[in-house]
Amino acid sequence: MIIDIPHIQITEPNVLAENRVASEKTEPFDIPKKEEENSSKFTEASISSEGKEISERQESYLDSHAFPNIFSQSYISHNTSLVARKIVSELKKWEENSTPDSLAYIAEIKDIVENYQSYLYLKNEDRILISLLKSLLESNNWESITQSSIKYLRIEISRFIDGDVNWKNLETFSKQLYRNNFSVIGNLDDR
């Protein structure tokens, strides 16, 4: 049985294993039809309002379905893409409007990650991506981050904008974070 509710495809639990196996194979990026029609709208300017609307609907769904493990591969990819676009958009705004109270941007990014994490926990690679992002946000001294670092981070997260997270681009992302002195596990210097 497949139940269609706006933007959320729910399959029976016994279909899940099949979906997971399929997700590990190369699968063409397939965003849900409604988003496909509007995909050209996903400019940085429109991400904010459109994303907010989608986010509100998803949050309300999530409120009543804690840790659902029933989303399709394409739906997870769609959400990964949305997270990456939103974060990139915030980082770009941060780069352009850097002020002493720029922490508002990082707070916004934390919200984005928190709001979308449940979707991304369902696929191995996406789960590690969202967990890396969470750790990244907690482990760095954002009060003293340079604009060039913000730019680096924006470029690195952009690699996931098409929603395709695989081991290769995830490894590159992890290495680039390390090379650019972003901490994911924190260090013990102050202990």
Add this chain to the structure above:
Amino acid sequence: MTAKTKPRIIIETTVLRDKFFYSSVADDIKKLSVNSKLFTSFFIIYEFKAGFLKGLIDYYYLIKIKGNIADAKITWSNNFKMRDIKNSLLIEALILKIFGKWDTSTVETYLYQIESAIFYLSTNMCTEIDEVIGYFGDSKVVKYDVKGNADYKDFVETIIKNKLPFDKFWDENKVVLLSLLNGITTRTGKNKPVAKIYQSLLKIQEDLSNSMKSNVSKSVGDAVITVDTPILFKVATTDSSFDELCPILSKEVIKITRDHNIAHI
């Protein structure tokens, strides 16, 4: 006129691990990489994976089995042995950092954080290394690429089922083994690391098959690294046992400390 070759440095297990936890160690590796060629050995990668990464995976499983973080932490702290103390302390510190910062209302979320830390450590273990050399290149553990939690069970089984061929290694290095035994001056003392290494090397000399025993092989890791390091290479380490072992085989030590001083002995 011949071009001057860059100094060649082996990055030892403690440095490979501590770079993730101490910015001074990470900075020192970066400084060394400017004018030197950085190496590590297959055995050092084995130690990192079978020691440190496996320790984290064990902790991951403990939480899964116990179902709550508090019980897992108690079991974990009662679990580690003296020889694993450095790894255990760093894993504890890492876990505390994650534990202290993250929403632990669900065990699942907490496990994901550990999973991402394991991925990060695994992918960046050799980020600054130019080349991996030495014995044990055929080890399945060395070749194993640990990604997500789907790999953990198989990875742990691979470690258990695939012991390194230490007997062959020492058989091919009998003369060097004798040099080490003759050169070590710290031969007694219950808790002195080099004295422990000496006693274990003696057992190996008596019978090469002793090298395959777990308690022996785990206590001679620093000796294996010293022997496995090519002549004219330097060993960058935070471990004091190399101060005594390396000079015996005419190898130089670069001592890396956690306070930004690279000390050459």
